[in-house]
Amino acid sequence: MSDREQGQFGLLRARRFAPFFVTQTLGAFNDNVFKNALVILVTFGIAGLSPDDVNLYVNLAAGLFILPFFLFSATAGQIAEKYEKSRLIRAIKLFEIVIMLLAVGGLVLGSMAFLMGVLFLMGTQSALFGPVKYSILPQHLREEELVGGNALVEAATFLAILLGTMLGGWLMAQHAGAQWISATVVVVAVLGYLASRGIPGAPPTAPDLRINWNPLTETWRNFRFMQTNRTVLLAVLGISWFWFYGALFLSQLPNYTKLNLGGDETVVTLLLTVFSLGIGIGSLLCERLSGHKVEIGLVPLGSIGLTLFGVELYFAQPEAAAVTGVGAGEFLRSASNHRVLWDLLLTGIFGGLYIVPLYALIQTRSEASHRSRIIAGNNILNALFMVAAALVAIVLLDAGLTIPQLLLVAALMNAAVAVFIYSLVPEFLMRFLVWALINTLYRIRKTGLEHIPDTGPAVIVCNHVSFVDALILGGNIRRPVRFVMYYKIFRIPVLNFIFRTAKAIPIAGAKEDPALMEKAFADVEAALKAGDVVGIFPEGALTGDGEIQTFRPGIERIIRATPVPVVPMALRGLWGSFFSRRDNFLRRARLPRRFWSRIELVADTPVPPDRVSAADLEARVRALRGDLA
Template identity: 60%
Template structure:
């Protein structure tokens, strides 16, 4: 976690973080101050009911995301991003000055107009916010950077919401709010002046000002990469899920827990802190890489904790009048509810942070901002659908806990659907689970695996999960050459098929399959991929290295690429090894969390890549530890 917090000391990240934090803070100070004002003093401004006004405010703020996100994505791709951010902050200052006049004039129309302008400014900032991170951060910093941004955003939402409600409740509250939002806008602009340059991704782009046709084009960009598009759907689903919960906190606190407005604040605080903690834990749990294996883990927690929230919720309507917060906390059921909300928040962080990092890292740089703009449009659409579903189910007689139950079940259905379409998520989850439960993996020399271009990885073969361990350690996808019989094993068959492993058989057994395997290896290396082989040709029965076979020589003679020797240590004697008999015959023979190591040596040239020399390299890397 220290690595991600270290980014806050870097000029390439800290000014941007402060800018977006202050912007989110300011949005929520104004929005909540306006909502509280209209809830308790609506008669001063209009004959409309407070409930209608509050929902109108939500709709007015989100409308610009539909209208302007497509144009904002083009602008973010066409122009230098740090200058664009400073422009949005100057726009924010102007809007806050106008908001001060709206409060002073007690003009409801002008207040709502400022809210619309704030939504417009946020829709312009949105594509820049996420597109600039890959330009200033290395790939191994994307998870940490996104984690800090997400944690900061939810903290800003929480503090801003509380501050807006408190400030407007003071005597002369309108003055306090007017001064606060203008001061925050000025601080945001000052922070933005420190953001380093971020060159335009597509300076020659001709902007299409038609929001309808450009929105459709943005969706085409997002669909260009199937994994990115489904990741965007996952992000949008999270905002759907979150919108359902956040919108129901007031009713849940009042009707189910029997609390007052302080109970609402408590639920919001616990939920926000949970998301912040989950976001910050992502870097540690993913070792700094874009680890999409956390996404299925997150979706499991989102459903399980929501199910328990439904199960453990008290029956609605038990309390005749609102209870003080102390009495609400004195109920045992309240603490279980709070634990569930923390769990939902934490697993929500596990779910959302890798998805944002994946979208950033795999989007085409030339139209990354437009891809993110498409994401923002879908996010807004899903939140509107969430509001409609919530209103519809409540009108049909569902209770708030039952609405949470429906959301939990829908979350499981959506997760299964996405992971069926893109098995890579489930594949990475299996690999991540292996090296975080059965084993604890330490790597050394992992930087010797090339960041780009083809290479052959060679390693000793100790167990049935050797390939999975290497897969977990490598920042790049690896195609393994595997004995064709392993494709018949449950789970491993799924893992290796989805990772595009290359089946091979002994030449005496199936010469055609052997030839196809070598042809596929050559094609993969020509395409710049990583290929891994276990030159022993079989899993060791003794813990010692078996002689390396000549297949490696045939590969490098046909494709002269670097060869990277590696050694696995600590797997001998584990459940998946053949020590003392067949593998996988004695469950948990060494318990859980066994320490294992992957030691990676310097690449060797084609002339040195003989079976004998590579075996000597691997043996030296392995040392005495089996």
């Protein structure tokens, strides 16, 4: 069975993904083992530190880990473009082993200054790894595998962070905890390096690049380049906002647990576990919900969930707890606390749905020669937004807000940011409407869509059964499709927003509006010359009886003007569904005969341009559709 047939979990057995996945997961795990062990050591293990000293070192640790992202990300992005990536990863993992050996020295000496320096080096290693981490995936995975690959990486990363944090704290609390931590971080670093040796080669994407060692000017240059692709820029800002929201949210969780839930540290661990599992579940759901393609329609769905359950969390427990020191077992016995757990789980799930498509979008929409540098710029913005989250929390809490009120403000800010982003790039909202419409009304089985070329111009032709045929095809074909459609369908309210955003081409009959017809043919020719895929319904009108009508010769005129391959397609089982003329929703206010219909979308091998004729294409589509209207 191929990787494609097995889905995202099949990648775990593929050499082009599995060694990288293990390397990345072990790295995230090891970082958090050491970081939390260091926090426990500072808080409980070093004699002579006053409470002020403890606060100083805890905040200094957070700052020292994040500082390298500002200092070195821009350079790391350039290095990732210029050199072969698998060798870079192995070099970075060797650097991790050195860092962990230094950590052992710091633990033996009990020197806080030394350990703070080690933490800075760990942040540096993470900053170097970040651009390689996301830019290597598009070189090893097919486009339809990117969502699944990113989902596995994000799910494993959050779970590794959780497990590493828990293990680091637990080991440090044991007798001879420093020795246990020393052994663990070194062994895991060595295992990570051994896993990295299995990563296949990934050639440099810009081998002639001259590295600019000035982080300020290079960072500014990266941001300027991102501005040339608005969708990528907004995706980067969307990811950074997620880290702002997540950092503000998670940083308040311990105090929220203590003050509002009355729980102890075991309840904090329980809540973090539930939230992390939610992120993992949401990430893994992305592939199933997106149909193996980069479906940015899931991003608005994710942002809606983040806001709804962020607001719901406020109402779950807005007041201070009447009791304190409640353990996890007692916490779970109270039914009222289950509401908080569900809110956290669903917040995590929608967070996963939000973040995975954005990373995949950056990987697919950015130029390969600049991808690592864009990801480096993204990492810098992520760090900046996380620092901003800490400052906003400090300001709002000092202004008198309670923690539940702060979380409520964050959820409402999330809604405002979402509206702002989707107003700037309506493609996000358009894809969400398409995704919601199709998956609410239909269950779709797809066959032969691999016949549609991955690159270059092509025309697809299909039978015309319903008002939403273009949405069904466009929502399931990996490449963007510019559909030619009857102008009255193009103007249907709500659907018109979707069609305009997808750059559909309205057309009218020669007797209705000859100028619009000629403009449509000119637009089709320009789209094909630009390398786009154009979708045509050669019948010229929706079927009134479920049968395929005669294909009109307009398709022959298109191919004569711009010779490109033509892919025959057929929709099966759509007649009688809500948007077909059998249940004409434009004229009849009644329930459809069939809801959540099972339909099929079938494609055949491309027809060369020199063999295209309307009659032959009609025969091919009839054969594809068969007896299932």
